[in-house]
Amino acid sequence: MAFESLVITAYSTISALGHGRRAALDALLAGRGGLRPCDYPGADLETWIGRVDGIEGVALPDELTAFDCRNNRLALLGLECDGFAAAVAAARARHGAARIGVFLGTSTSGIEATEQAYRQRGADSGQLPTNFDYRHTHNTFSVADFTRRYLGLEGPALVISTACSSSAKVFATASRYIRAGWCDAAVVGGVDSLCLTTLYGFNSLELVSRQPCRPWDVARDGINIGEAAGFALLEREGEGVRLLGYGESSDAYHMSTPHPEGEGALQAMQAALRCAGLEPARIDYINLHGTATPSNDRAEDCAVTRLFAGGSACSSTKGWTGHTLGAAGITEAIFCALAIEEGFIPASLNTEQIDPQLSAPIVRTTVRQPVRVVMTNSFGFGGSNCALILGRCV
Amino acid sequence: MMRVYVESVGLTAPGMVGWAAAQSVLRGEAALDAANVPVFRPTLLPPNERRRTTALIKLALQTAEDALAHSRYAMHELASVFASSEGDGEIVDRICTTLTLPDRPVSPTHFHNSVHNAAAGYWAIAAGSCKPSTSLAAGVYSFTAGLLEAATMAVLECVPVVLLAYDYPLPPVLAGRGYVETEFAVALVLTAEEGDGMTPLDLAVLSGTGASPSLPTKLAALRTHNPAAAALPLLQVLARGATARLTLPYQEHLALQIGIGA
Numbered sequence: 001m002a003f004e005s006l007v008i009t010a011y012s013t014i015s016a017l018g019h020g021r022r023a024a025l026d027a028l029l030a031g032r033g034g035l036r037p038c039d040y041p042g043a044d045l046e047t048w049i050g051r052v053d054g055i056e057g058v059a060l061p062d063e064l065t066a067f068d069c070r071n072n073r074l075a076l077l078g079l080e081c082d083g084f085a086a087a088v089a090a091a092r093a094r095h096g097a098a099r100i101g102v103f104l105g106t107s108t109s110g111i112e113a114t115e116q117a118y119r120q121r122g123a124d125s126g127q128l129p130t131n132f133d134y135r136h137t138h139n140t141f142s143v144a145d146f147t148r149r150y151l152g153l154e155g156p157a158l159v160i161s162t163a164c165s166s167s168a169k170v171f172a173t174a175s176r177y178i179r180a181g182w183c184d185a186a187v188v189g190g191v192d193s194l195c196l197t198t199l200y201g202f203n204s205l206e207l208v209s210r211q212p213c214r215p216w217d218v219a220r221d222g223i224n225i226g227e228a229a230g231f232a233l234l235e236r237e238g239e240g241v242r243l244l245g246y247g248e249s250s251d252a253y254h255m256s257t258p259h260p261e262g263e264g265a266l267q268a269m270q271a272a273l274r275c276a277g278l279e280p281a282r283i284d285y286i287n288l289h290g291t292a293t294p295s296n297d298r299a300e301d302c303a304v305t306r307l308f309a310g311g312s313a314c315s316s317t318k319g320w321t322g323h324t325l326g327a328a329g330i331t332e333a334i335f336c337a338l339a340i341e342e343g344f345i346p347a348s349l350n351t352e353q354i355d356p357q358l359s360a361p362i363v364r365t366t367v368r369q370p371v372r373v374v375m376t377n378s379f380g381f382g383g384s385n386c387a388l389i390l391g392r393c394v
Numbered sequence: 395m396m397r398v399y400v401e402s403v404g405l406t407a408p409g410m411v412g413w414a415a416a417q418s419v420l421r422g423e424a425a426l427d428a429a430n431v432p433v434f435r436p437t438l439l440p441p442n443e444r445r446r447t448t449a450l451i452k453l454a455l456q457t458a459e460d461a462l463a464h465s466r467y468a469m470h471e472l473a474s475v476f477a478s479s480e481g482d483g484e485i486v487d488r489i490c491t492t493l494t495l496p497d498r499p500v501s502p503t504h505f506h507n508s509v510h511n512a513a514a515g516y517w518a519i520a521a522g523s524c525k526p527s528t529s530l531a532a533g534v535y536s537f538t539a540g541l542l543e544a545a546t547m548a549v550l551e552c553v554p555v556v557l558l559a560y561d562y563p564l565p566p567v568l569a570g571r572g573y574v575e576t577e578f579a580v581a582l583v584l585t586a587e588e589g590d591g592m593t594p595l596d597l598a599v600l601s602g603t604g605a606s607p608s609l610p611t612k613l614a615a616l617r618t619h620n621p622a623a624a625a626l627p628l629l630q631v632l633a634r635g636a637t638a639r640l641t642l643p644y645q646e647h648l649a650l651q652i653g654i655g656a
Contacts (some may be wrong), residue, residue, distance in 0.1 A: 046467045052403055082509070085446045097647075098601040098647060098648060107509060107510070108508075111486070111490075114486060114490050115490050115493055117490075118490040118491060118493065118494050119493075119494055121494075121567075126567065127567075127569070128567060128568070132571070134568060135533075135570035135571065135572060135573065138486070139479070139531070139533065139572065139573075140478075140479070140481050140510055140531035141479065141531045141532050141533040142473075144532070145533060148645075154601070154645065154647040154648060155648065156539070156542065156599065156644065156645075156648065157532065157539075157645055158530045158531065158532040158539045158543070159530060159531045159532070160528055160529065160530050161481075161511060161529055161530065161531060162509075162510070162511040162514070162527070162528065162529050163509040163510075163511060169528060172526075173528065173543065176546045176547065176550045176551075177546065179550055180396055180546050180550060182542065182546070182599045183599075186652055188496070196498065197490075197493065197500070197505075197508065199490075200487070200493065200498045200500040201500050201502075201504075201508065202505070203500075204499070204501065204502045204505055205502045205505060205506070248526035248527075248528075249524050249525070249526060250514075250515075250518040250523060250524050250525060250526065251405030251518070251524070252470075252518040252519050252521070252522050252523055252524050253519065254519070255506045255507075255515050255516070255519075256401075256506040257500075263524070264524060267524055269556075310616045313429065325507030336639075380509070380511070381506055381509045381511070381512075381515065381554070382509055382511040382512060382514055382515025382518070382527075382529075383515055383518055383519070384511055384514070384515070384527060394651070
């Protein structure tokens, strides 16, 4: 069964750029980034973060309160942005609840709930609070279980958790399930929310920048952590930007450092081009993984340069949103869909002096121009790589 | 319907340490001795790497080794699917404890081991496999979801896939909060190409509720205490070399039907 392209018939995004597509688009076109000095409660770190406003005030529906945690609140906000839940309800009427799958990515799920429970351990007993619901909040499946119940879907459902490639890989899995006939449509996406685990964890690896992150800059010195949710509805027919291909690979090199020549990244991009049946020259724009750590950008630059030889415009959008980890794949796929629909290439925000050792042609100011076919890269810890190709029919 | 072949099996569970030893238990010819607890000593990783891993990672790797000892495929040829409901409770406990201390001294090793795909990452490095690898979770349905994902990948991407379904008990402070109270891991090497000694599986996704197939008491207890042990009815049929049709629940309103050996 050869790959068949799928249509993104609805999508939503929420990130530090704001709630919904309009907010993201306005910010990207106006050059207005979403990072702020770290004000996440309890994080005494000198860094910048991509925080979403309004999560704290969200209330889950009564029947789903067991799922209450920052990650599922963010998921709910994302589902209600851009009319996404309503679009899924219409799709449910077309396909049937059992014929729509739910495939979501997250890296840390609702770990913030466990962090809080550990802070509330009994001084004498050491016990966690009795009302702490680990299964419905922290368990890795939580956000997909919550989402399928919220949307009233009964098809196959799972969470893919491969660190920062999670919500790119969901497109590959959903595509296979539709091809295999396990479902007729799929809700894909990703949700990751701020927590002390990632802030202090990346800090322990000395990968956190004290300033707004600067992808491809000569002085880049690390990431900013962000939070985001994004969802897309994939169907065989309809109007919209299409998923033209995907490619997945493993580095098989190191748990937290990419292969120095970007070998795994290269394989994922090549696989995506093969899947789409496209030559590299057909890619108008590459949304880089571009985390702004010295080694990540160097490895990705090497891979992109080997494959594209400088022929496709590139940028990283991490400077706008921060690195949203398990939500990075979907967030950046949606930015690519916006770029195609609205005709622009987003700048690599905060990139001032491009590292002379790097070769990819970085776009430093958002430019209006027709964009037909884009690639977006997502690479994660454990050497997990995924590249997606989106576009109009080609 | 989708046809895929089981090329090789690995198993690590109390009383069933290794597929070779487990088959007589699964056939009902030997009693399950739950006191025979597996010792994890996977040889895939060099000792210095192994020291940096956790019981969950060792459980997964040792079970992969068990399957691959009898496989015709080289490790680097295999794509992989890692299905774990709970992830690594030991790491969660260590990190969340550390986060209550002054200055929050999270260990870098613990942090990179905290990703759900940590076992998959170590596997890929040890195996030298650059093939696709997916780590997933689906609560108590994690085995069923993993089997469907691995079979679908094997057939549609034309690549042999090793499926690992594995879960390890949560540490004492989290005990009873999750789905796992005993260790269990199963590995299946799945391929779309028929070969000698392989068992065909015919998979179909059905709507409607399905009850879990019945199991002898001790095996049923394992299944209650570990989502990966949802594989046991399938493993029983494979151990017997029999033909059967099973239905495994996959969410409340869905089931995976498996025709085995026909």
